[in-house]
């Protein structure tokens with residue numbers, strides 16, 4: 257990519273818009289249109305992150321890092337320059353379509369009783385949680401028509417992965433959870449593969465910003481585990497979307513002193529337990545206290561609650577976690 261193309265890309269993605277799309281909030285205005293806010297690159301407790309929207313530059317007085325939108329993407333996603341450019345180009349094309357699809361799926365949720373029945377069986381019942389997690393439903397066979405009617409060109413929808421090469425909706429009969437720059441779809445039918453993401457990275461830890469400042473954090477593998485814990489009153493929970501963390505998720509857990517409770521699946525083949533043990537060793541090497549939560553054999557946090565476990569019982573599991 258030449259200098260000109262890089263400059264064009266930066267022109268098309270204003271730093272402020274990109275920051276805000278990644279949940280950054282300006283906290284305090286400064287002179288000449290500049291803003292201060294919490295730094296998304298380190299565990300910041302008082303605003304030390306300065307953004308100049310006119311120059312499209314940032315600087316953090318806490319961690320000392322600064323630069324343009326590409327530099328931000330490099331640091332935020334922990335990738336090299338060339339990869340940051342690819343991510344930004346993708347995001348530029350992908351973001352509007354993802355946003356629209358999320359909205360569409362959320363309206364569909366209320367029109368399909370099979371989706372509600374499934375959520376109910378998995379212990380997701382409160383409207384507040386549906387709202388918080390922005391849960392939707394992909395019935396299949398109607399997203400493509402809706403998005404093309406709104407002016408999204410078909411090749412772009414294929415590139416994002418919302419529509420298959422053959423032109424069909426990629427998500428069919430799936431409960432949909434929006435992630436940072438992706439969607440996760442859980443099939444409600446037993447005949448399809450249960451888990452699906454759109455192409456691209458799964459992103460950082462789920463809702464990390466909400467739990468980052470808690471001294472104790474519960475980490476689970478799946479979003480249904482997250483939901484069950486949240487419904488039971490545990491709000492210091494986050495999710496790695498699988499038993500293996502990516503580099504960014506691992507660094508997030510290590511970005512400050514905290515106790516991490518690993519509540520992974522106690523599946524009979526032991527893979528969840530193995531992954532948790534391995535992760536706890538890596539965390540301890542970085543000075544983070546890690547405790548393994550032992551669920552009853554064959555359970556994950558979701559099934560624990562769905563099959564009658566309550567908050568008090570889970571709390572006792574936390575207390576004896578080692």
Ligand SMILES: [Zn+2]
Nearest residue numbers: 295298316319
């Ligand atoms: Zn910083």
